[in-house]
Amino acid sequence: MVTVAGGALPVLSAWMTKMLLDRLVLRAQMPMLIGIALALAAVGLLTGVIPHIAQYIQVEMQRASGLLSQSRLFVAVDRLLGLGWFENPRHLDGLRLAQQVGGTAPNQVVDGLLSIARSVIMLVGFLGSLMLLSPMVAGIVLGASVPTLISEIAISRRRARVIRAVGPAERRELFYAGLLSSVEAAKEIRLFGIGELLRDRMLADRRAANAAKRAVDRRELAVQASLGLLTVAASGAGLLWAVYAAHRGVLSVGDITIFVAAIAGVQSGLTSVARDLGRAHQELLLYDHYLAVIMAGPDLPCAATPRILPELRHGIELRDVWFRYSDGHPWILRGVNLTIPSGRALGLVGVNGAGKSTLVKLLCRFYDPTRGTIAWDGVDIREVDVSQLRRRITAIFQDYMNYDMTAAENVGLGDLGHFGDFSRIQMAARRAGVHDALIALPRGYETLLSRSFVMESEGDSPEDGVILSGGQWQRLALARALVRDRRDFLILDEPSAGLDADAEHEIHTTLREHREGRTSLLISHRLSAVRDADQIVVLAEGRVVEQGDHATLIAAGGLYARLFTTQASGYQDGAAGERCRCAMLSAERPRFAGSDP
Numbered sequence: 219m220v221t222v223a224g225g226a227l228p229v230l231s232a233w234m235t236k237m238l239l240d241r242l243v244l245r246a247q248m249p250m251l252i253g254i255a256l257a258l259a260a261v262g263l264l265t266g267v268i269p270h271i272a273q274y275i276q277v278e279m280q281r282a283s284g285l286l287s288q289s290r291l292f293v294a295v296d297r298l299l300g301l302g303w304f305e306n307p308r309h310l311d312g313l314r315l316a317q318q319v320g321g322t323a324p325n326q327v328v329d330g331l332l333s334i335a336r337s338v339i340m341l342v343g344f345l346g347s348l349m350l351l352s353p354m355v356a357g358i359v360l361g362a363s364v365p366t367l368i369s370e371i372a373i374s375r376r377r378a379r380v381i382r383a384v385g386p387a388e389r390r391e392l393f394y395a396g397l398l399s400s401v402e403a404a405k406e407i408r409l410f411g412i413g414e415l416l417r418d419r420m421l422a423d424r425r426a427a428n429a430a431k432r433a434v435d436r437r438e439l440a441v442q443a444s445l446g447l448l449t450v451a452a453s454g455a456g457l458l459w460a461v462y463a464a465h466r467g468v469l470s471v472g473d474i475t476i477f478v479a480a481i482a483g484v485q486s487g488l489t490s491v492a493r494d495l496g497r498a499h500q501e502l503l504l505y506d507h508y509l510a511v512i513m514a515g516p517d518l519p520c521a522a523t524p525r526i527l528p529e530l531r532h533g534i535e536l537r538d539v540w541f542r543y544s545d546g547h548p549w550i551l552r553g554v555n556l557t558i559p560s561g562r563a564l565g566l567v568g569v570n571g572a573g574k575s576t577l578v579k580l581l582c583r584f585y586d587p588t589r590g591t592i593a594w595d596g597v598d599i600r601e602v603d604v605s606q607l608r609r610r611i612t613a614i615f616q617d618y619m620n621y622d623m624t625a626a627e628n629v630g631l632g633d634l635g636h637f638g639d640f641s642r643i644q645m646a647a648r649r650a651g652v653h654d655a656l657i658a659l660p661r662g663y664e665t666l667l668s669r670s671f672v673m674e675s676e677g678d679s680p681e682d683g684v685i686l687s688g689g690q691w692q693r694l695a696l697a698r699a700l701v702r703d704r705r706d707f708l709i710l711d712e713p714s715a716g717l718d719a720d721a722e723h724e725i726h727t728t729l730r731e732h733r734e735g736r737t738s739l740l741i742s743h744r745l746s747a748v749r750d751a752d753q754i755v756v757l758a759e760g761r762v763v764e765q766g767d768h769a770t771l772i773a774a775g776g777l778y779a780r781l782f783t784t785q786a787s788g789y790q791d792g793a794a795g796e797r798c799r800c801a802m803l804s805a806e807r808p809r810f811a812g813s814d815p
């Protein structure tokens with residue numbers, strides 16, 4: 219309705235102007251002239267109001283489709299089960315473009331089509347008027363617009379290509395901008411004085427993106443300018459013909475008015491049809507990125523008929539597990555065989571880069587082994603539903619998250635089924651030794667752990683948020699793992715790396731009690747923390763090189779014994795401490811039986 223009116227009103231206005239002028243020349247009666255003038259004013263009023271109504275409807279539609287597309291996009295992202303997709307820069311570029319166009323493209327296309335419909339209605343009206351006055355001029359003006367149409371489509375393709383090509387630079391620019399404004403990076407940026415370097419890189423990326431876009435703009439400008447000349451020449455010729463015809467008395471004064479309006483209308487109608495078609499075409503090309511994310515297949519193979527995952531009774535077994543992150547990467551795990559018996563604690567030890575956290579990622583099925591299998595009571599974990607597997611596991615990861623949410627939410631996220639269960643949250647926080655610190659916060663457990671956001675609903679001032687210390691954050695992450703109670707398998711990847719000596723001792727005592735009778739995997743560089751484990755596995759260069767309980771491994775005098783002795787002596791005196799540091803550094807490249815001599 220708004221579209222039809224938007225297209226028809228200019229034509230109506232032109233015809234009414236013609237009528238008015240012709241009646242004036244013919245000295246028609248005053249009431250008739252006033253009637254036409256009033257009708258013309260009403261048309262003018264509608265012409266003024268309708269664009270605002272159209273604008274309102276357009277923005278409202280944009281909001282609705284933006285919400286829908288954002289929701290669908292992140293449902294699709296959340297459906298991805300593994301981590302591999304998120305480590306692929308092409309996917310991340312695609313995701314950014316998808317976010318950019320997902321909400322706007324459908325609207326832009328609909329707007330474009332409505333605008334084309336409006337222009338076509340106006341075109342038909344003016345072209346019809348022009349045909350009545352001079353079919354030849356109508357043909358010339360129409361013909362002159364064909365090159366514009368073709369060039370708009372070509373430019374829209376080129377623009378879509380450029381938007382795709384500058385994606386990585388724009389994402390890097392966002393990354394640098396994020397660093398320059400993030401509180402986490404602020405310390406290093408200031409101390410190392412790297413702000414200028416980051417800023418220069420950010421601006422270089424922006425300049426590169428701008429240069430690529432400018433090249434298309436310039437091309438468009440050149441093409442449009444030359445085509446504009448062609449159109450002006452065509453309409454100028456038409457106007458000359460009209461003046462000549464009026465001079466000969468073939469056209470009236472009113473005819474001249476409508477002729478001028480029709481030429482301008484046809485030209486602007488054709489230009490906007492070409493422009494809208496080009497834009498809609500460009501949006502559709504970019505919309506492919508949104509569809510690619512929405513329709514992405516599963517990133518991990520899913521069993522057609524998943525097997526039921528039983529409660530863990532016997533154990534988790536890795537059978538000849540080989541893994542590398544991609545064909546181009548080196549092997550990280552090389553034929554690992556090990557069993558985590560049900561109800562027992564397994565300690566996993568190894569120098570930096572040995573593959574411990576990678577093994578954790580495989581156990582949670584963030585990746586599948588490249589070769590070999592991981593079996594849960596004999597069932598290959600690839601044959602069960604991933605979410606079922608993960609429901610049976612709880613973990614604190616080495617690179618745990620700090621959420622800018624309240625303290626209670628930071629813990630409660632560990633078990634969404636009991637998200638609001640404050641007594642459970644409190645119990646987990648007590649176990650993790652962070653309860654006292656949380657109740658001492660300005661709003662206790664309801665304190666927002668952020669200096670980046672405020673709780674607007676609570677009317678907080680920006681100064682009210684709190685940032686915890688590193689060790690407190692770590693305890694909170696531990697509480698998040700512990701609130702997820704009654705799970706079959708507990709993974710603790712460096713749960714005490716950021717804790718002071720007392721806290722570490724206290725946490726490990728608590729965890730020891732908590733692990734009692736549960737199946738757990740404990741990874742720690744502090745060997746005193748793993749010495750109580752039922753079995754300790756030493757991983758080096760992706761292989762299990764030693765296995766046994768603490769006493770057996772010490773007696774064997776291998777890598778574990780060396781690391782343990784070095785660490786223990788480091789606590790005894792300064793000189794030994796220095797030896798310890800050197801030994802730990804040399805342990806970066808361990809020597810063990812069967813390795814380099």
Ligand SMILES: Nc1ncnc2c1ncn2[C@@H]1O[C@H](COP(=O)(O)OP(=O)(O)OP(=O)(O)O)[C@@H](O)[C@H]1O
Nearest residue numbers: 305543547550568569570571572573574575576577
């Ligand atoms: N996503 C990844 N893509 C490619 N390589 C990776 C990835 N994650 C880890 N690696 C590589 O895998 C190797 C093992 O890393 P992993 O984090 O498993 O070691 P780790 O034994 O846990 O070490 P640390 O004791 O330092 O935590 C390292 O060489 C690392 O560079």
